[in-house]
Amino acid sequence: MARGIGQYILVRALMIIPTVLILYTVVFIILRILPGDPITAILGTKNIPPEQLAALRKQLGLDQSLVTQYFDYLYKAAFHLDFGTSMTIRGRPIWEDIKTRFPRTLELTLYGFTISVILGVLTGLIAAKKGGKIDLSMRIYSIIAYTLFIPWFGLMLQLIFGIWLGWLPTSGILDAGVHIKHITGMNTLDALLTGNWTGLKSALRHIILPSLTLGIVLSGAYTRLVRANVAEVLSMDYIRAYRVHGIPEYKVTLYALKNAFVPIVTLMGLQFAILLGGAVLTETTFSWPGMGTYLVHAIESRDYPAIQGTVIFFSFLVGLISLIVDVVYALIDPRIKY
Amino acid sequence: MPLLEVVDLKKYFPVEGGVIDRLLGRVKGYVKAVDGVSFTVDRGETLALIGESGCGKTTTGKLVLRLLEPTSGKVIFDGVDITRLKGEDLRRLRRRMQMIFQDPFANLDPRMPVGDQIAEPLVEHGIMEWEEAREEAYKMLERVGLTPVEDFYDRLPLNLSGGQRQRVVIARAMALKPDFVVADEAVSMIDVSMRASIVKLLLRFKEEFNQAMIFITHDISVGRLVADRIAVMYLGKIVEIGGTEQVINNPAHPYTQALLAAVPTIEEKKLKMKLEIKGEVADPKNVPPGCRFHPRCPLATDICMKKEPEMIEVENGHFVACHHHI
Numbered sequence: 001m002a003r004g005i006g007q008y009i010l011v012r013a014l015m016i017i018p019t020v021l022i023l024y025t026v027v028f029i030i031l032r033i034l035p036g037d038p039i040t041a042i043l044g045t046k047n048i049p050p051e052q053l054a055a056l057r058k059q060l061g062l063d064q065s066l067v068t069q070y071f072d073y074l075y076k077a078a079f080h081l082d083f084g085t086s087m088t089i090r091g092r093p094i095w096e097d098i099k100t101r102f103p104r105t106l107e108l109t110l111y112g113f114t115i116s117v118i119l120g121v122l123t124g125l126i127a128a129k130k131g132g133k134i135d136l137s138m139r140i141y142s143i144i145a146y147t148l149f150i151p152w153f154g155l156m157l158q159l160i161f162g163i164w165l166g167w168l169p170t171s172g173i174l175d176a177g178v179h180i181k182h183i184t185g186m187n188t189l190d191a192l193l194t195g196n197w198t199g200l201k202s203a204l205r206h207i208i209l210p211s212l213t214l215g216i217v218l219s220g221a222y223t224r225l226v227r228a229n230v231a232e233v234l235s236m237d238y239i240r241a242y243r244v245h246g247i248p249e250y251k252v253t254l255y256a257l258k259n260a261f262v263p264i265v266t267l268m269g270l271q272f273a274i275l276l277g278g279a280v281l282t283e284t285t286f287s288w289p290g291m292g293t294y295l296v297h298a299i300e301s302r303d304y305p306a307i308q309g310t311v312i313f314f315s316f317l318v319g320l321i322s323l324i325v326d327v328v329y330a331l332i333d334p335r336i337k338y
Numbered sequence: 339m340p341l342l343e344v345v346d347l348k349k350y351f352p353v354e355g356g357v358i359d360r361l362l363g364r365v366k367g368y369v370k371a372v373d374g375v376s377f378t379v380d381r382g383e384t385l386a387l388i389g390e391s392g393c394g395k396t397t398t399g400k401l402v403l404r405l406l407e408p409t410s411g412k413v414i415f416d417g418v419d420i421t422r423l424k425g426e427d428l429r430r431l432r433r434r435m436q437m438i439f440q441d442p443f444a445n446l447d448p449r450m451p452v453g454d455q456i457a458e459p460l461v462e463h464g465i466m467e468w469e470e471a472r473e474e475a476y477k478m479l480e481r482v483g484l485t486p487v488e489d490f491y492d493r494l495p496l497n498l499s500g501g502q503r504q505r506v507v508i509a510r511a512m513a514l515k516p517d518f519v520v521a522d523e524a525v526s527m528i529d530v531s532m533r534a535s536i537v538k539l540l541l542r543f544k545e546e547f548n549q550a551m552i553f554i555t556h557d558i559s560v561g562r563l564v565a566d567r568i569a570v571m572y573l574g575k576i577v578e579i580g581g582t583e584q585v586i587n588n589p590a591h592p593y594t595q596a597l598l599a600a601v602p603t604i605e606e607k608k609l610k611m612k613l614e615i616k617g618e619v620a621d622p623k624n625v626p627p628g629c630r631f632h633p634r635c636p637l638a639t640d641i642c643m644k645k646e647p648e649m650i651e652v653e654n655g656h657f658v659a660c661h662h663h664i
Contacts, residue, residue, distance in 0.1 A: 237445035240405055245459035245510070246432030258449055 005330060012326060016319035021074075023315040024308060028070055031304055038062070038087045041301040060087055073308060083309030088301045094309040097294060102313070103185025104173060105290030108214065108282065109275045111207055115215025116275075117268065120222020125257065127223065128230035138223060146220030150278055154213040154285035161209060168209055171287035175202045210286040214278050218271055225267050229260035262329060269325030273318040339417065340378035341550045342402065342518060347375045347411035349397050353623060369622045371397040373574035374411070381517070384544065384551040386561035386582070388597070389571035390619055395554045396440075398571070399520040402552065403437050404428060415518065433463045436511035438540070440523035442503035446495035453479065453491030456510045463514065478509035482539060501532040505539065512543045519544070522554045537564060558597050562586055567655075570594045573622060573630045580656030590658035592635050629661065637662045 039056055057063045064072070076082040083094035120142075127138035162170035173187055174180070180199040183190045188207060191200035233239060233256045242252045276291075283292030291310060298306035350368035359366065372394040379385045387395040400406045402413055404420055412419050420431060439445040447455060456478055457471035466474065476487050482505040484490040495503055504524065511519060521540060525533040541564060544551050555561050561568055562582055569579040570593065578591040589595045596615040615634045620626055626633050632642035639662070647659045 237439040237441055238447045240400075241437070241439060241445050241507070241510070242447070244403055244405060244432060244435075244437045245462070245514070246429045247459065247462050248429065251462075255447060255450075259447065 005327070009323065009327060012323045016316060016323070019319050020312055020315045024074065024312050025070075027308060027311045028073075031302070031307060032066060034302070036302050038302045038304060041303075042088060073305065077309070077312055083312070084305030086298075086306050087303045088298075088306075094306050097306070098291070098309065098313055100185060101289060101291050101294050104187070104288065105276070105279050105283065105292060107186040107188065108207065108210055108288060108290060109272070109279050111211030112214030112218065112278070112282070113268075113272065113275055115211055116218035116222060116271070119215060119219035121226050121257075121264070123219070123223040124226025125230055125253070127227040128234060129253065135227070138227065142220040142223035142227075144220070145216050145218075145223070148217045148220075150213060150217055150281040151285045153217060154210070154282060157209050157213055158286075169206050170209065173203065173206050173288060174199070175206075178202045210282045210288055213285070214275065214282050218275060218278065221267060221271065222264070225264060226260065229263055230256055233259045265325060265328055269322050272321045276314060276318070341381045341416055342379040343412075343414040344375060344377050344398075344402060345412040345414070347398065347401055347413065348373055348409045349394075349401055349406060350409045367623055370574050370625055371622060372401060372408075373625070375571075375574070375576055377569055377576065377579060379518070379550040379552060381550050382544075382548045383567065384553055384565045386553045386555060386565035386568045387571060388555060388558050388561045388568060391556060392619055392622065393571040394574040394622075395556075395571050396522055399437065399522050399552060399554050403435055403520055405437070430463070433459075433465075433514050434516050435518040436514060436516040436520070438504075438507055438511055438519065438521040438524045441527055442500040442507065443495075443527075445507050446503055448495055450494075451492045452495060452498065452506045453487075456506065456513050459510065459514055465514075474513060475509070478513045479506070482506070482509045483535075484509075501528050501536065504528055504536055508536070508539055508543070512547070515547055516549065517547070518550045518552075520552045520554065523556070524553070525560065526555065526557065533560075540564075558586075559601050570597065573620060573625060575630065575659065577631065577660065578656075578658045580653075580658075584653060584656040588653070588656070590652045590656065590663040591631075591660045592637050592662070592664070593631055595664065629659075631660075 038060060039053060039062070043053075043056070054063070061069065061072070073084060076084065081095065083098070086092045086094060086097070123138045123141060127135040158170040161168045169175070178199050180187050180191045180196055180203065181194050183193055187203035188200060191197075191203055236259075239252060239256055242255060243249075247255075279290065280292035280295060282288065283290045284296055287293065291314075295307065295310050297303075298310065348370075349372040350370050352365040353367045353369060354365065375394070375398055377385065387398060389395050397406065401408050404413070404423070408421055411421070413421050415431070415435065418431075420428070423431060446452060450458075453472065453475045456475035457468065460466050460471040460474055461468055465471075476491065479485075479487045479490055484502060484505055490498075490502075490506075495506070498506065508524075519540075524540065525536050528536055537560070540551075543549070551564075553561065553564050558568075565582050567580060568582050568585040569576045570585070570591065571577065572593050578585060578589065578594045585594060586598065589598055593615065599614070614636065616636075617634045620630065620633060626643075628644050629635070629638070629642040629647050632638040635642065641661050645661070647661050649657045649659050650663065651657050652663060
């Protein structure tokens with residue numbers, strides 16, 4: 001089995017390569033087809049002397065053939081981890097931007113993910129255990145949460161908690177004047193590591209609303225799935241057997257949850273990819289300076305290398321996460337063999 | 339005093355309508371799964387509950403163990419009405435009453451080694467510590483014939499056959515040395531070749547612990563083999579109850595007659611009448627008025643459509659609910 005799982009991981013890891021390639025190709029083509037290009041985005045559409053235009057094109061590498069551009073970027077990204085330099089802030093390496101911005105997105109994603117799992121598992125579990133009207137209300141919650149539109153819901157939270165109640169800030173990641181030493185790039189973690197309590201408080205206050213937005217919206221899918229799976233397991237004879245053997249109810253619930261968990265882990269893996277997408281919307285709504293706002297800005301200014309770099313990075317990440325999820329299966333479910 | 343006394347036990351399941359009905363708490367009707375069942379089981383006695391699928395025999399078994407909440411009625415176990423018990427008191431009593439479920443592929447936790455599944459109840463009831471409980475589980479596995487035990491203890495249920503799983507289930511139930519066991523179709527899903535040995539295993543434990551047992555089955559010939567007394571159920575009610583030989587040799591209810599007539603035998607049947615029943619089991623949502631068996635009964639007359647028959651004693655300890663008992 002050990003060899004089996006090693007082989008499986010290797011094959012799955014190799015599968016990430018074509019996935020990333022396909023995504024890169026699609027994005028590359030779409031960018032070149034879309035109306036507008038970096039030059040007009042940078043200089044505007046005013047009359048520009050042709051020689052200056054040509055010089056800029058040459059400088060940005062846009063004078064080369066598309067085939068050369070395609071392979072040149074791919075080669076550098078794959079073998080030198082060089083995602084090129086930004087076209088808007090000229091000369092700034094994309095990788096540098098990813099390094100500072102990705103931890104912020106990851107932080108937001110992790111908080112959102114945790115909230116969605118806790119909320120989803122709790123509501124789903126209660127729905128499956130209690131049944132009746134409680135079950136019904138939990139299911140209505142899940143449908144509403146699932147269909148909420150992130151920017152709208154984010155605005156509502158900003159309105160209620162930021163403006164009416166005035167409890168929490170509505171945008172940004174830190175209060176003005178607060179500094180946190182950079183270690184991982186995740187503010188709450190860094191503040192905790194350095195014992196910077198004012199920094200921690202400020203970072204937490206800023207992350208509550210965006211992560212709550214993300215968490216609640218994504219919890220709906222968990223509620224439904226947990227409810228369905230736990231209800232199914234609870235109807236199994238071995239659960240009755242546990243009860244008839246006098247195993248305390250909390251343990252019975254725990255065993256039921258354990259048996260219902262495989263599809264839930266699948267969803268977690270899938271949701272993580274959706275979370276990254278949801279982070280784009282959330283970040284825009286809350287002016288969170290992460291990968292989402294970066295990508296949106298890059299698309300607005302047709303910053304080809306920045307968009308390509310972000311997409312390659314994200315697709316690689318999603319591939320990696322689904323690989324991890326598949327391995328976790330094997331660990332939590334002894335019935336799965338490779 | 340009998341160990342178990344069931345008095346006028348009822349279980350009605352509400353039939354739920356759509357979302358709106360559920361929000362308003364409206365109920366469309368009831369499935370009368372168990373509709374006034376009374377019987378007793380003594381220590382050391384086996385009562386077979388026999389009937390077609392859907393007659394309420396499994397529901398009765400679950401009600402008796404409080405796996406379901408009864409709509410009304412009493413279940414008196416060793417002098418205590420267990421329908422009133424709650425929480426810890428109920429949990430402590432569980433040790434004395436066990437159930438063996440039908441489906442060997444659904445009654446073991448797929449994620450726990452079978453040995454630990456036997457040991458856990460012993461620990462949870464505070465009978466022994468884990469180490470001792472594991473040794474006990476070892477002994478139980480040996481007793482149910484899963485040897486060499488070291489090969490079986492750490493296996494997950496998916497690596498066992500149906501018969502082996504059912505042996506584990508029996509070991510788990512019997513490890514607690516219960517006074518009372520409900521065996522719900524314990525062998526109906528086992529290979530025919532294994533059935534006899536599993537039944538024998540159950541009966542060996544029953545003798546050893548002098549247990550009271552309810553043996554639920556749709557197969558009257560298996561019931562005959564194991565039971566001291568037989569109760570025949572139809573649509574949520576007991577229609578005939580008596581000693582095994584009384585019921586088998588001298589069936590008084592037309593339904594029992596029909597069940598017996600359906601058993602294939604080598605010798606010629608010694609039944610007084612050869613009755614055949616028509617149609618399907620009625621819908622328990624719409625129980626027929628009067629005698630609930632009358633739409634299918636070859637002997638039915640006007641009175642059967644109007645009046646529900648009372649239990650009548652036809653011979654010592656042999657009761658039947660029929661206006662035209664044979």
